[in-house]
Amino acid sequence: MAKAYKSAKRTLVIVLVAIISVTLLIVFFANNSGGALDDVYRFFGVLPQESGEDFVSFIDVGQGDSVLISSNGYNALVDTGPPESQESLIESMGELGVDDIDVLVVSHLHNDHTGGIKAVCENYSVDNLIASDLDKKSNKDTDIAKQEVLSNGGKVYTAQAGMNFTLGDFEITVIGFYPDMADENNRSIVVMAKIEDYKFLFTGDAQAKAENRLLLDGINLDCDVLKVGHHGSKTSTSEKFLKAASPQFSVISVGEGNKYNHPSASVLEDLEEESMVIRTDESGTVTFHIRNNKLSCNKEKQ
Numbered sequence: 001m002a003k004a005y006k007s008a009k010r011t012l013v014i015v016l017v018a019i020i021s022v023t024l025l026i027v028f029f030a031n032n033s034g035g036a037l038d039d040v041y042r043f044f045g046v047l048p049q050e051s052g053e054d055f056v057s058f059i060d061v062g063q064g065d066s067v068l069i070s071s072n073g074y075n076a077l078v079d080t081g082p083p084e085s086q087e088s089l090i091e092s093m094g095e096l097g098v099d100d101i102d103v104l105v106v107s108h109l110h111n112d113h114t115g116g117i118k119a120v121c122e123n124y125s126v127d128n129l130i131a132s133d134l135d136k137k138s139n140k141d142t143d144i145a146k147q148e149v150l151s152n153g154g155k156v157y158t159a160q161a162g163m164n165f166t167l168g169d170f171e172i173t174v175i176g177f178y179p180d181m182a183d184e185n186n187r188s189i190v191v192m193a194k195i196e197d198y199k200f201l202f203t204g205d206a207q208a209k210a211e212n213r214l215l216l217d218g219i220n221l222d223c224d225v226l227k228v229g230h231h232g233s234k235t236s237t238s239e240k241f242l243k244a245a246s247p248q249f250s251v252i253s254v255g256e257g258n259k260y261n262h263p264s265a266s267v268l269e270d271l272e273e274e275s276m277v278i279r280t281d282e283s284g285t286v287t288f289h290i291r292n293n294k295l296s297c298n299k300e301k302q
């Protein structure tokens with residue numbers, strides 16, 4: 001009996017030493033970084049640096065826009081899709097591991113961009129808001145966002161060209177905003193998100209007129225991933241603008257069989273000459289991961 005007890009005790013000690021060694025190894029590797037270790041994390045069932053992920057996700061919200069920029073657990077959401085996609089937006093955000101929104105950017109006041117604000121504010125705390133001057137012009141959704149942010153002790157910022165902030169490993173800059181323009185689409189806040197060697201350009205629904213202003217102002221539009229303006233409408237993505245942006249990937253956020261016939265065949269043709277085109281109506285939610293200064297693209301539907 002005593003022998004058996006001793007042997008069990010020895011086994012227990014060996015198991016404990018093994019567990020401690022593995023834990024120490026994981027801690028050591030975690031502190032010495034390295035994305036290749038994700039597999040090690042997965043093997044041991046430890047969160048694969050969940051909070052250390054850097055990604056940009058073009059969420060499938062049907063006919064509208066919503067993009068999540070996430071880094072080290074910090075989240076910025078650019079637009080919230082149309083009202084009819086509120087539920088699926090919240091579901092997608094859950095799948096993407098969102099726990100709160102550090103910055104909400106509302107590109108402009110059309111409801112295919114602001115329609116999910118109510119649901120976002122009901123499900124997440126939103127800490128900061130960047131929008132056009134909401135004291136001058138707002139809608140019921142942006143009023144909700146403003147209220148949410150202020151009640152959290154956060155700040156509501158009126159967009160200005162040149163304003164920028166850091167979100168984890170991303171540097172996010174408002175590269176253009178023309179509130180004096182007549183068309184609400186052209187008053188879209190234009191944002192560039194930079195991480196390591198990669199740049200993501202978001203133009204909201206800006207049309208050729210606003211694109212020309214960006215070009216005239218000498219703004220560097222060069223990017224790797226372009227969120228195509230105004231869901232691929234022929235009123236956006238002028239030839240000059242596309243040359244200046246020269247994206248590797250173009251993402252069109254668009255609803256299947258939409259009544260606007262977006263994207264336009266001619267814009268699609270131009271984009272395909274320049275880049276790899278990905279459409280959310282065909283591919284679902286599209287996520288770009290940035291790991292070890294490498295860009296990879298995952299589509300929800302192949």
Ligand SMILES: [Zn+2]
Nearest residue numbers: 064112205230
């Ligand atoms: Zn739109």
